[in-house]
Amino acid sequence: MMKTSASFHPCLSTSSRAHGRRASMSAGARTSPGTSISSSSKKPFLGDVLRHLSLKIDQASNALKDVPQRFLDVLVDSTFQFTDQPLDPSESNFAPVDEISEAIEIHQIEGAIPEGFPEGVYIRNGSNPLFGALHSTTSIFGQSREIWVEGEGMLHAIYFTKSSSDSWSVHYANRYVQSESLRLERARQKPCFLPAIEGDSAAIIAAYLFNYLRFGKVNKDISNTNVFEHAGRVFAVAENHLPQEICIDNLDTGATWDIGGEWNRPFTAHPKVAPGSGELVTFGTDAKRPFLVIGVVSADGTKLKHRVDLKLDRCTLCHDIGVTLKYNIILDAPLTINISRVMKGGPLIHYEKETYARIGVMPRYGDAESVIWFNVEPFCMFHLVNCFEEGDEVVVQGLRSPDSLIPGPKLRLNKYDSIISEPAEDDMPMKEGTSNGFFFRLYQWRLNLKTKTVSGGYLTGTENSLEFPMINNMYTGFQHSYAYAQVVDSLTSSSGNCEKGTAEKVNIIYTLLPYYHLNLGRKGNNRHI
Numbered sequence: 001m002m003k004t005s006a007s008f009h010p011c012l013s014t015s016s017r018a019h020g021r022r023a024s025m026s027a028g029a030r031t032s033p034g035t036s037i038s039s040s041s042k043k044p045f046l047g048d049v050l051r052h053l054s055l056k057i058d059q060a061s062n063a064l065k066d067v068p069q070r071f072l073d074v075l076v077d078s079t080f081q082f083t084d085q086p087l088d089p090s091e092s093n094f095a096p097v098d099e100i101s102e103a104i105e106i107h108q109i110e111g112a113i114p115e116g117f118p119e120g121v122y123i124r125n126g127s128n129p130l131f132g133a134l135h136s137t138t139s140i141f142g143q144s145r146e147i148w149v150e151g152e153g154m155l156h157a158i159y160f161t162k163s164s165s166d167s168w169s170v171h172y173a174n175r176y177v178q179s180e181s182l183r184l185e186r187a188r189q190k191p192c193f194l195p196a197i198e199g200d201s202a203a204i205i206a207a208y209l210f211n212y213l214r215f216g217k218v219n220k221d222i223s224n225t226n227v228f229e230h231a232g233r234v235f236a237v238a239e240n241h242l243p244q245e246i247c248i249d250n251l252d253t254g255a256t257w258d259i260g261g262e263w264n265r266p267f268t269a270h271p272k273v274a275p276g277s278g279e280l281v282t283f284g285t286d287a288k289r290p291f292l293v294i295g296v297v298s299a300d301g302t303k304l305k306h307r308v309d310l311k312l313d314r315c316t317l318c319h320d321i322g323v324t325l326k327y328n329i330i331l332d333a334p335l336t337i338n339i340s341r342v343m344k345g346g347p348l349i350h351y352e353k354e355t356y357a358r359i360g361v362m363p364r365y366g367d368a369e370s371v372i373w374f375n376v377e378p379f380c381m382f383h384l385v386n387c388f389e390e391g392d393e394v395v396v397q398g399l400r401s402p403d404s405l406i407p408g409p410k411l412r413l414n415k416y417d418s419i420i421s422e423p424a425e426d427d428m429p430m431k432e433g434t435s436n437g438f439f440f441r442l443y444q445w446r447l448n449l450k451t452k453t454v455s456g457g458y459l460t461g462t463e464n465s466l467e468f469p470m471i472n473n474m475y476t477g478f479q480h481s482y483a484y485a486q487v488v489d490s491l492t493s494s495s496g497n498c499e500k501g502t503a504e505k506v507n508i509i510y511t512l513l514p515y516y517h518l519n520l521g522r523k524g525n526n527r528h529i
């Protein structure tokens with residue numbers, strides 16, 4: 001909850017909030033074996049094309065940089081066909097919503113606002129695809145499609161205000177984060193960025209090339225993942241680019257935050273305020289070297305006090321970072337982004353569970369050499385719950401699953417086919433309505449800095465799959481007693497259709513359900529929330 005009285009940033013100019021209604025859905029992209037150059041019969045040709053593109057992409061970019069933009073636009077428009085990705089009826093609660101022009105008062109409230117509840121605003125950020133749907137493209141290069149996290153960021157705000165007579169008024173407002181790419185596509189009144197994460201290899205490479213040539217970036221600035229506050233300023237963020245300042249009063253979008261010009265790379269959606277100092281610990285993961293850079297921002301948000309390249313030899317899709325009183329906690333898990341893999345015809349993002357995983361303990365201002373790495377069993381984890389020091393140990397807690405939801409479950413060899421494959425054996429339900437492969441449980445590692453040994457195990461059973469954990473932020477970096485997480489209940493969210501395919505299993509994560517109360521039953525110096 002953000003207090004509306006103290007943390008307002010000077011509001012920015014207002015602009016038109018008009019947004020077209022949801023576009024009609026097409027039948028979705030379909031692969032024709034004769035048109036996709038990634039079909040097995042054309043592998044040698046594909047290999048030649050990709051090798052050539054791999055070697056020449058930089059030269060091509062340089063050679064083509066002077067090509068008139070108009071020509072590129074015509075070339076892309078004539079080569080790529082955009083289609084809306086359809087939603088199954090059971091996914092209708094995940095369909096994009098319209099942007100509303102004014103805040104509206106909420107008159108129907110179930111339950112009661114608790115006594116002592118503070119005035120303020122609750123803001124949620126989430127993917128809300130522009131033009132009514134996620135998009136796919138079809139071209140001579142094959143197909144590519146936006147994955148489920150690629151919708152534009154929309155802020156949803158609930159304002160709680162009290163009158164002089166102590167009665168509450170509650171208002172709701174929403175607004176797209178006005179990113180550069182959103183403004184561009186709105187101005188052109190159509191999707192322009194080619195999907196560049198999932199699809200046929202040649203189509204991915206072509207998307208990289210054309211997006212970069214036309215817009216100077218390979219992906220959209222979606223700003224759809226989180227909202228965080230630092231030094232009294234509030235930012236919307238997605239991990240593929242810089243945070244954008246927002247005004248919590250009217251949800252307007254301000255400038256991108258590059259920390260005084262000192263941070264020129266992606267910025268995690270989950271930076272952490274370090275206990276004690278109030279500094280902001282962040283990191284940026286990139287598909288090209290340096291793959292992972294850690295940053296420490298001053299408590300007043302004006303300076304980048306520390307920046308270090310961890311010199312990783314792979315791009316791990318690290319989504320979260322932990323902090324303790326003295327350390328930064330780094331997750332080096334085998335969910336990787338690899339452009340070379342695309343060149344060989346593989347996926348851009350892949351969970352390489354046959355490889356290695358490590359957890360790094362880095363002194364707050366350490367360097368790559370000062371990180372103590374603990375080798376652990378390969379794991380997939382998007383969100384940490386908390387990290388803290390206890391004697392010689394660092395305790396790391398997070399929600400772990402056997403497989404990755406990014407880019408999406410691989411239940412179909414070809415996602416553009418309408419035929420649904422049978423689930424793999426390890427994807428059978430752990431509990432009715434859930435999938436074993438995407439069943440998230442609370443896991444804890446204990447990293448002993450003295451003996452350099454590590455132990456680990458699950459703290460929750462198979463009753464509930466959990467995601468989106470929260471603790472009271474006052475306990476970040478300290479031992480905590482309680483955590484809260486969302487219960488994944490696909491039966492409720494998808495009307496029992498979860499056996500049908502992939503989308504339901506992906507989208508169940510976003511179901512709004514009561515938070516699950518985890519009492520970890522710890523002893524010691526726990527401060528109860």
Ligand SMILES: [Fe+2]
Nearest residue numbers: 225269319383
């Ligand atoms: Fe996240």
